[in-house]
Amino acid sequence: MTLEHFDVGIIGAGPAGLSAAFALKAGGKSVVIIEEYLWGGTCPNYGCDPKKMLLAAVEAKDQVEHLAGAGVVGDVKLDWTTLMRHKMAFTEPITARKIVGLDEAGIAHRYGHAEFVDDQTVQLPGNTIKANNWIIATGARPARLDVPGDHYLLDNEDFLNLATMPDEITLIGGGFIAIEFANIALAAGAKVHLVLKHDVVLRGFDRDMVATMVAEMTAKGVNFQFMFDTDTVTQTADGRVTLHATDGRTLTVAAAFLAAGRKGNTDQLNIEAAGVQVEGNGIKVDEYLRTTTEHIYAVGDVANLPVPKLTPTSSAEARYVAGHILNPANGPMVFPATPVVVFGSPKLGEVGITEAVALTQGYSIESFDMSHWMGYYRNLEPVAQAKVILDQQGVIVGASVLAAHADELINYFTSAINRKQTQADMRKEMYSYPSLGSDMTAFMGGGMD
């Protein structure tokens, strides 16, 4: 049993923990980072990155299908086995690369399950680590149903590691993970069901665009089952899984995946010993991201913060905390406008204030059917819509985009919001022609400048 001392200890080596580690080390601190599963955490190993790897193939298929009869001839299918190989070529080297990066930076790293002994001390199997500051960056995990047979249900990690795509699957949930996986599975040839306890798909997103997305997915064959409250899960003799709803409905498929919310990893850290308190789905933090024990911070998915739980927000929080440890006089964390994207076919991107909130504020809303704009028409995208929310001064305060390239287009609006630009300001940019950027400057806010 060894005892080690560091300036700062970090529990969890996902995007948040790693960002904090590098920033603190660069600031002259001695740093240790602890991980008990995959170095790099959820995002690169079984989250946003591998998901977007798989989506590359879906996009290729979509593009060919949209242009069928418009110059592109050919039938494109997804081959799950080689697609998984493509994904694994990306994910497999991650742990090794992260370890090399930590070694090169001179950041200590320890592997194993960590629990607090007191507010400065963490216990690992075989050694004890003391640090002046701790940062909890343990992320989140899928919420379980906690019903009989729950153990038959798979999760996001299982989905992203499927050796073969089952013939028929169910996704439990109506959030972005459920929608994204449904889209991928559908393109890979599966019959897809989406069961929701309630009837709200993509809560918080623009209702018109969500309705369009649900209609598009339904037309492609996705079976949405609303108000389906699963109370038991059973397995059939041939290994299939049956969901039983409280109202008597049942659904039997080859595999069912949990995608009904995520829960901060707060419960296996013995945080009580450190005086750290839980609130909502995560750890309670103040505006400096300090927990109820001031020298212990929480960042990323495990922190209970009113911002989207995304890799960029996690990293920004981590850099903020590193800055606050290095310079405790720093002010509170300020979050810039942060885009959120549902990577479906098409993609739904949102940033800033949504229409629902805008309507309560007397803000105005401009809607654009972009399907005749060059960047969308050329690809014959079936849906391409945007909404821009403007405050009383015409400053852009929100945007929603539903289009194949919403992930890029929403970035233009994000910059505009952070710079407090009007549509006329955006039109002054001279972008490459023709591009998604130039379309926007050509069509947006016509007559305003």
Next chain:
Amino acid sequence: MTLEHFDVGIIGAGPAGLSAAFALKAGGKSVVIIEEYLWGGTCPNYGCDPKKMLLAAVEAKDQVEHLAGAGVVGDVKLDWTTLMRHKMAFTEPITARKIVGLDEAGIAHRYGHAEFVDDQTVQLPGNTIKANNWIIATGARPARLDVPGDHYLLDNEDFLNLATMPDEITLIGGGFIAIEFANIALAAGAKVHLVLKHDVVLRGFDRDMVATMVAEMTAKGVNFQFMFDTDTVTQTADGRVTLHATDGRTLTVAAAFLAAGRKGNTDQLNIEAAGVQVEGNGIKVDEYLRTTTEHIYAVGDVANLPVPKLTPTSSAEARYVAGHILNPANGPMVFPATPVVVFGSPKLGEVGITEAVALTQGYSIESFDMSHWMGYYRNLEPVAQAKVILDQQGVIVGASVLAAHADELINYFTSAINRKQTQADMRKEMYSYPSLGSDMTAFMGGGMD
């Protein structure tokens, strides 16, 4: 013979002329715009827009080919006839739409060939128009070779209207039109030759990236013939075209297209009667875009200006001139950083200062191999490179990007240059994750902030 009076007359109804017309009308002027060919001009009818329509199919084919063996199974081909129909669905309504737009705005439009009578008067077949100010926006046309048999050579408009793609074609020139058409023709199944009088492909662009582009195209089968100085063009008995070079080389193909520079449409306007002078390849203008006759302006491709001849610059010049006519106290035209994109496979985008200029200024250059960045790796793009030029203070003053999505990526750098941002400033943006934008903020200028 009628005589009409307007505040402002505009000759040429391309992007420049139309932008000027709408801005002046909105400013309260009576405006007439004259066109002798297609309303909308080169860009939407036989330039950048239809080219990018055709490219949609090429991109779909590229994407499937890149992901062959990585999850995408299928053989994609281009069908030129349906591809042309896709293009025509876009181009055919243009004239009618432009006329409707002019009518709705209350802008007078006249059809026919215009010639100056004096510095206020223009003659059309059947009527005479007097205006206080004239704006010349007549655009440019392909430079001819002016050798015997020159009339056997086709041009960009012919290429973009080909009923069928010939089995074997030659493009004469090494500029962006030649490269773009070569790429499209190759994807459509043609054998492609590129003949250059010199040995400089894409003059002014980053030499390393151009070399990579030429190597990629050569590997795909494009036959570059350098120092091929055509002195005669003949036709074979079966209707094929033969180029004869001064050094004895010959090249016989189904069709040969001029893509060796463009020349301002200055020579059929009788501009001498208005005191307007020619300079270089266009009309001489001062920093207010005034010709040698102060109340006559020239904008767009016909103006001899040291900026790229692009649709966005044309429109910006037109809006500037409209502003100057409405408010003569306005200062000189200021050009923002303007991105230029060669729409090949991959695309080459550049903005601001190039490496060649940077080296003479003591600026620094950062090179990025982006092929392992998520946005490129996921599509297995064979080439994805970027160079960023930084001044002594680390401010971004130029960028070159060679990648499938260079047309979008270069826009991020354009904004950064216009805002005098450093790489650290760019890293502060919170973009959607993962996207081309977030890749950039994650990888660029590592260790700088």
